């Protein structure tokens with residue numbers, strides 16, 4: 001059984017770049033960007049622990065489980081200039 005996969009959704013309209021999420025993330029899935037904003041270069045390392053979601057003071061993070069069967073709309077990987 002493959003382990004569960006998650007996607008880290010950040011509402012940048014609500015985020016104030018306080019840095020809590022990328023300082024508490026145990027897997028460093030969320031890292032700090034150039035302007036102190038949270039950035040997720042690779043969602044696959046997220047374990048779904050929800051620490052970031054629970055500690056974000058602005059409720060700006062939503063951890064979503066990604067269904068492997070493709071029941072959820074997937075990102076259009078590999079589609080250019082569509």
Ligand code: SF4
Pocket residue numbers: 010014015016017018019020021022037038055056057058059060061
């Ligand atoms: S904890 Fe929330 S408000 Fe703070 S940087 Fe992360 S997403 Fe933004």
Ligand code: SF4
Pocket residue numbers: 008024025026027028029030045046047048049050051052053063
């Ligand atoms: S759910 Fe856990 S592993 Fe995933 S981004 Fe948040 S703190 Fe990191």
